[in-house]
Amino acid sequence: MGETEDERTSQAGQLFENFVQASTCKGTMQAFCILCRQLELDPSNYTDFYHSLKSAVTSWKAKGLWSKLDKRASHKEYMKGKACTDTKCLVIGSGPCGLRTAIELAFLGAKVVVIEKRDTFSRNNVLHLWPYTIHDLRGLGAKKFYGKFCAGSIDHISIRQLQLMLLKIALIVGVEVHVNVEFIKLLEPPEDQPNEGPGWRAEIRPAGHPISDFDFDVVVGADGRRSTLDGFRRKEFRGKLAIAITANFVNRNTTAEAKVEEISGVAFIFNQKFFLDLKEETGIDLENIVYYKDNTHYFVMTAKKQSLLDKGVIIHDYIETERLLSSQNVDQEALLSYAREAADFGTNYQLPSLDYAINHYGQPDVAMFDFTCMYASENAALVRENFRHQLLVALVGDSLLEPFWPMGTGCARGFLAAFDTAWMVRGWAQGRAPLEILAERESIYRLLPQTTPENINKNFDQYTIDPSTRYPNLNANCVRPHQVSSIFNVCPHL
Numbered sequence: 030m031g032e033t034e035d036e037r038t039s040q041a042g043q044l045f046e047n048f049v050q051a052s053t054c055k056g057t058m059q060a061f062c063i064l065c066r067q068l069e070l071d072p073s074n075y076t077d078f079y080h081s082l083k084s085a086v087t088s089w090k091a092k093g094l095w096s097k098l099d100k101r102a103s104h105k106e107y108m109k110g111k112a113c114t115d116t117k118c119l120v121i122g123s124g125p126c127g128l129r130t131a132i133e134l135a136f137l138g139a140k141v142v143v144i145e146k147r148d149t150f151s152r153n154n155v156l157h158l159w160p161y162t163i164h165d166l167r168g169l170g171a172k173k174f175y176g177k178f179c180a181g182s183i184d185h186i187s188i189r190q191l192q193l194m195l196l197k198i199a200l201i202v203g204v205e206v207h208v209n210v211e212f213i214k215l216l217e218p219p220e221d222q223p224n225e226g227p228g229w230r231a232e233i234r235p236a237g238h239p240i241s242d243f244d245f246d247v248v249v250g251a252d253g254r255r256s257t258l259d260g261f262r263r264k265e266f267r268g269k270l271a272i273a274i275t276a277n278f279v280n281r282n283t284t285a286e287a288k289v290e291e292i293s294g295v296a297f298i299f300n301q302k303f304f305l306d307l308k309e310e311t312g313i314d315l316e317n318i319v320y321y322k323d324n325t326h327y328f329v330m331t332a333k334k335q336s337l338l339d340k341g342v343i344i345h346d347y348i349e350t351e352r353l354l355s356s357q358n359v360d361q362e363a364l365l366s367y368a369r370e371a372a373d374f375g376t377n378y379q380l381p382s383l384d385y386a387i388n389h390y391g392q393p394d395v396a397m398f399d400f401t402c403m404y405a406s407e408n409a410a411l412v413r414e415n416f417r418h419q420l421l422v423a424l425v426g427d428s429l430l431e432p433f434w435p436m437g438t439g440c441a442r443g444f445l446a447a448f449d450t451a452w453m454v455r456g457w458a459q460g461r462a463p464l465e466i467l468a469e470r471e472s473i474y475r476l477l478p479q480t481t482p483e484n485i486n487k488n489f490d491q492y493t494i495d496p497s498t499r500y501p502n503l504n505a506n507c508v509r510p511h512q513v514s515s516i517f518n519v520c521p522h523l
């Protein structure tokens with residue numbers, strides 16, 4: 030006996046719900062496959078996928094999400110999903126910024142492929158969200174995927190939860206995502222068939238994966254602070270020695286834990302007594318500390334070198350920071366105690382038990398990083414040309430501008446760059462002159478390091494990929510086309 034219409038509707042609703050509720054990267058990919066198979070949807074049909082899914086899944090819960098995504102898709106900049114229909118984009122990395130960029134490119138109607146070298150989202154660390162990012166994510170249906178998203182005054186989320194929800198949204202809007210696929214380098218179009226042959230491709234690992242045959246017009250480097258895309262010079266900002274420690278403790282969600290207040294950034298200058306008391310009582314000397322309650326109890330703090338030496342965390346004092354913080358020179362047990370003691374004092378000894386959460390490597394989740402040198406790319410984009418095939422190459426997220434974690438600017442500035450990149454790709458697809466597009470992108474990029482929650486436009490409802498909706502007093506022509514000639518037609522072997 031065949032299924033009734035009602036049974037089909039309820040089965041589709043359930044399959045969709047399994048996908049929405051999946052709690053890991055692998056689980057999400059699996060649930061998505063099952064959903065597509067059972068509902069006979071073809072995810073490679075990227076132009077129609079969202080609409081087919083929407084027609085197939087009509088449960089009331091899904092409808093709530095569709096209305097949010099429809100609202101977003103109605104931004105005039107996307108031209109009803111036709112702004113970039115002939116553009117093929119490769120995004121390297123499924124961190125928050127790669128996925129956020131991929132979603133925008135899909136709204137523009139482009140064919141978007143994301144490759145990610147890992148198949149797990151395991152970072153417990155927590156990102157601070159600016160009000161506009163909360164508004165942005167709500168508009169994409171964040172709460173449907175993660176019911177606790179920014180409830181009340183919460184303005185943060187763990188990196189893995191954020192990746193998980195963005196992965197789901199990306200899949201829904203027709204982005205093709207491949208995990209366990211690592212980008213190695215760009216491959217130039219072959220010399221012997223200048224016009225009809227394939228264009229730019231990527232060398233990837235594992236070799237022979239179908240994505241090695243994908244040729245694209247745009248590539249976006251979203252692979253984190255150690256970007257693999259060639260041709261971008263990096264600027265270094267050398268500050269005074271800054272050593273940051275992150276620590277995650279198990280959150281058992283008890284009432285006692287719920288009562289403990291978060292610390293949203295106690296800088297030394299604002300609360301000298303706190304830090305002096307901490308030093309006097311424990312010998313721990315910090316410049317700042319942040320505590321967010323999320324899936325874990327997450328702490329990030331900047332510690333002074335001398336106190337790390339005094340407490341035996343760093344064994345020998347070396348001038349070169351790399352050597353100073355190398356694993357051979359760090360006493361892991363002492364580091365665990367140091368971070369735990371600071372967390373205990375910072376929360377006024379109110380957290381009942383500070384047991385370390387376990388990280389991806391099966392170890393207690395504590396880490397120490399050097400922020401003495403921070404990197405930013407000199408340019409946000411460039412164009413390569415080979416045998417008449419032009420390729421637009423862009424950076425977003427940490428690959429573009431490395432954030433200082435205790436200030437938590439990574440995701441907020443990362444999303445701004447994701448929108449700016451989508452805007453550039455739109456111009457590219459519309460056939461604007463490459464030098465003009467690059468000059469505009471550089472003009473906008475100059476604003477990025479200065480952005481704060483206070484100095485960007487306050488009317489979040491008006492935000493689109495058009496930069497003028499987000500940056501007040503934008504001068505999109507401050508860099509002139511002749512000033513960007515060095516990033517146009519960049520020699521492939523740079």
Ligand code: FAD
Binds near residue numbers: 122157257434435
């Ligand atoms: P990422 O989130 O770094 O994502 C890059 C992605 O690219 C990763 O999934 C990676 O696996 C993938 N990738 C890398 N190379 C390749 C390749 N060759 N091919 C395919 N895929 C590739 N910020 C804070 O504010 N507070 C914190 O406590 C904090 N902790 C962090 C801890 C770690 C270990 C890391 C790496 C970053 C941390 N950050 C933190 C930074 C924060 O995660 C980023 O600012 C934010 O996630 C946005 O970054 P992104 O999307 O640009 O890159």
